[in-house]
Amino acid sequence: xxxxxxxxxxxxxxxxxxxxxxxxxxxxxxxxxxxxxxxxxxxxxxxxxxxxxxxxxxxxxxxxxxxxxxxxxxxxxxxxxxxxxxxxxxxxxxxxxxxxxxxxxxxxxxxxxxxxxxxxxxxxxxxxxxxxxxxxxxxxxxxxxxxxxxxxxxxxxxxxxxxxxxxxxxxxxxxxxxxxxxxxxxxxxxxxxxxxxxxxxxxxxxxxxxxxxxxxxxxxxxxxxxxxxxxxxxxxxxxxxxxxxxxxxxxxxxxxxxxxxxxxxxxxxxxxxxxxxxxxxxxxxxxxxxxxxxxxxxxxxxxxxxxxxxxxxxxxxxxxxxxxxxxxxxxxxxxxxxxxxx
Amino acid sequence: xxxxxxxxxxxxxxxxxxxxxxxxxxxxxxxxxxxxxxxxxxxxxxxxxxxxxxxxxxxxxxxxxxxxxxxxxxxxxxxxxxxxxxxxxxxxxxxxxxxxxxxxxxxxxxxxxxxxxxxxxxxxxxxxxxxxxxxxxxxxxxxxxxxxxxxxxxxxxxxxxxxxxxxxxxxxxxxxxxxxxxxxxxxxxxxxxxxxxxxxxxxxxxxxxxxxxxxxxxxxxxxxxxxxxxxxxxxxxxxxxxxxxxxxxxxxxxxxxxxxxxxxxxxxxxxxxxxxxxxxxxxxxxxxxxxxxxxxxxxxxxxxxxxxxxxxxxx
Numbered sequence: 001x002x003x004x005x006x007x008x009x010x011x012x013x014x015x016x017x018x019x020x021x022x023x024x025x026x027x028x029x030x031x032x033x034x035x036x037x038x039x040x041x042x043x044x045x046x047x048x049x050x051x052x053x054x055x056x057x058x059x060x061x062x063x064x065x066x067x068x069x070x071x072x073x074x075x076x077x078x079x080x081x082x083x084x085x086x087x088x089x090x091x092x093x094x095x096x097x098x099x100x101x102x103x104x105x106x107x108x109x110x111x112x113x114x115x116x117x118x119x120x121x122x123x124x125x126x127x128x129x130x131x132x133x134x135x136x137x138x139x140x141x142x143x144x145x146x147x148x149x150x151x152x153x154x155x156x157x158x159x160x161x162x163x164x165x166x167x168x169x170x171x172x173x174x175x176x177x178x179x180x181x182x183x184x185x186x187x188x189x190x191x192x193x194x195x196x197x198x199x200x201x202x203x204x205x206x207x208x209x210x211x212x213x214x215x216x217x218x219x220x221x222x223x224x225x226x227x228x229x230x231x232x233x234x235x236x237x238x239x240x241x242x243x244x245x246x247x248x249x250x251x252x253x254x255x256x257x258x259x260x261x262x263x264x265x266x267x268x269x270x271x272x273x274x275x276x277x278x279x280x281x282x283x284x285x286x287x288x289x290x291x292x293x294x295x296x297x298x299x300x301x302x303x304x305x306x307x308x309x310x311x312x313x314x315x316x317x318x319x320x321x322x323x324x325x326x327x328x329x330x331x332x333x334x335x336x337x338x339x340x341x342x
Numbered sequence: 343x344x345x346x347x348x349x350x351x352x353x354x355x356x357x358x359x360x361x362x363x364x365x366x367x368x369x370x371x372x373x374x375x376x377x378x379x380x381x382x383x384x385x386x387x388x389x390x391x392x393x394x395x396x397x398x399x400x401x402x403x404x405x406x407x408x409x410x411x412x413x414x415x416x417x418x419x420x421x422x423x424x425x426x427x428x429x430x431x432x433x434x435x436x437x438x439x440x441x442x443x444x445x446x447x448x449x450x451x452x453x454x455x456x457x458x459x460x461x462x463x464x465x466x467x468x469x470x471x472x473x474x475x476x477x478x479x480x481x482x483x484x485x486x487x488x489x490x491x492x493x494x495x496x497x498x499x500x501x502x503x504x505x506x507x508x509x510x511x512x513x514x515x516x517x518x519x520x521x522x523x524x525x526x527x528x529x530x531x532x533x534x535x536x537x538x539x540x541x542x543x544x545x546x547x548x549x550x551x552x553x554x555x556x557x558x559x560x561x562x563x564x565x566x567x568x569x570x571x572x573x574x575x576x577x578x579x580x581x582x583x584x585x586x587x588x589x590x591x592x593x594x595x596x597x598x599x600x601x602x603x604x605x606x607x608x609x610x611x612x613x614x615x616x617x618x619x620x621x622x623x624x625x626x627x628x629x630x631x632x633x634x635x636x637x638x639x640x641x642x643x644x645x646x647x648x649x650x651x652x653x654x655x656x657x
Contacts, residue, residue, distance in 0.1 A: 087563030
């Protein structure tokens with residue numbers, strides 16, 4: 001059953017009299033209890049999309065087109081009150097910066113229980129009992145003492161565990177995790193991600209994992225959506241996407257991630273150039289200035305994507321060869337012109 | 343916390359002692375002395391010598407100093423060198439309630455106007471309401487308090503005759519009598535501070551509202567009131583507390599000026615008359631009291647910090 005469906009979402013930035021489209025035509029969907037990864041580099045619009053779902057976009061940002069259907073109800077037409085009812089008990093969010101995402105002057109216990117008391121009508125005692133339980137679930141020992149402490153007593157990893165506990169507090173059906181591990185030490189990134197992923201699947205919570213790191217989501221997400229410059233460029237099942245990315249951008253992303261099994265001596269291939277300035281008007285495919293496979297058509301016509309397809313791609317020149325991860329290049333494609341190391 | 347407080351109190355005493363010392367010697371450096379002020383041109387050298395001896399001014403400065411300090415620790419600040427030779431403690435005790443009343447009511451006015459004004463203008467940023475508050479704050483800051491006092495007297499006392507123009511009535515003679523005499527001077531003193539506080543709260547709140555933890559709180563689906571009161575306000579108050587603490591001490595000095603406009607015989611009057619007459623003990627005593635205000639309101643601010651902000655709570 002579809003839990004969240006985003007259809008042709010566009011988000012505009014209004015600055016003075018000018019309007020810029022930061023997200024255009026974003027579409028993806030998530031079934032209840034499933035995990036979806038939304039991947040893209042900074043500025044690709046993945047975080048904005050998540051904030052739009054929460055109804056927490058900054059004042060100067062407005063959803064300009066499309067629909068966000070949660071359980072069949074369009075969140076873009078919902079009132080503030082209706083959205084407040086959803087936030088917490090239906091949709092929760094884990095943010096990128098655990099160091100600044102907790103209120104420094106409130107105890108962990110307060111921040112963990114206030115949602116339950118407000119939405120679920122828990123008494124202080126009930127809320128505290130559940131808070132203790134939640135802290136244990138996220139792997140924080142000595143929970144009783146921890147509840148009385150303040151955020152500054154916690155390390156970054158611990159704070160992110162607390163954020164996960166807060167997100168789970170009101171038993172939501174969907175958690176949006178916006179780069180939940182980016183700000184953490186590499187050593188605990190995997191721990192936190194596994195924890196989040198495990199708790200969500202155990203409790204039947206749908207999870208949208210937003211990240212710029214294709215590598216880390218491989219294990220956790222069944223389906224992956226790749227965003228570039230405000231649009232979805234490719235969406236496929238994780239295995240399929242990793243094995244045979246069809247969009248040159250996805251291909252580039254995968255080739256720039258170091259892997260344990262990369263053959264010694266083969267180079268990581270960075271994607272040349274930078275994402276387009278959202279304020280520039282660019283015709284055709286927005287990836288074309290950086291694309292090695294760009295043709296004349298790419299400069300003039302915007303490639304469309306069939307969101308219903310199992311493996312959806314927005315590209316005129318889709319790659320059709322599987323990726324050899326050990327060499328960071330397509331298995332039989334020598335057209336790229338990169339020198340091959342012995 | 344206990345040890346910390348004791349340490350701070352000890353420090354406060356040291357600061358006041360330093361102030362006392364400084365004032366003592368500075369007064370002696372100032373040209374003119376009490377004898378000259380008293381006798382004007384009337385007495386000859388003999389009378390001067392007699393008076394000096396009578397007041398202990400013929401002794402070496404260091405002796406005078408230690409005598410004053412040791413008396414001070416016994417609660418004796420000396421006596422005025424004029425007229426009935428009233429004890430300084432008695433003069434101060436008479437003046438203090440007036441200045442304190444004035445400062446307290448000014449403080450309350452500053453908070454009652456400043457805090458809501460700041461919150462409203464932060465929440466309605468860039469609306470006509472916000473602009474109106476900013477205009478008011480600008481005006482309030484720009485007006486000298488004594489001038490505002492004179493305006494208030496002209497409008498509310500002389501023309502409308504709603505409130506008494508000058509003087510002070512102790513609380514024992516009726517709450518309203520006491521209060522009505524203080525309204526105009528308190529507005530004169532408090533307006534500038536309400537403007538400072540409103541501006542501080544506005545900018546502090548605007549910064550807090552952009553913070554990540556406010557987004558987290560909003561993501562919990564809490565009502566706006568809970569967001570503002572439980573999450574934004576305590577954080578926004580941290581920098582404001584500093585200003586309020588300093589403001590409270592400054593209110594005392596503001597009161598000193600405004601007291602003269604409203605003919606309230608408070609600390610300001612005592613201080614100014616004392617300085618004009620070179621009445622050493624009175625000036626020394628009055629400055630000591632004012633410095634105590636500064637020192638203790640700072641101490642209070644530091645303790646309040648710990649209450650509001652757990653990060654600097656003292657173990």
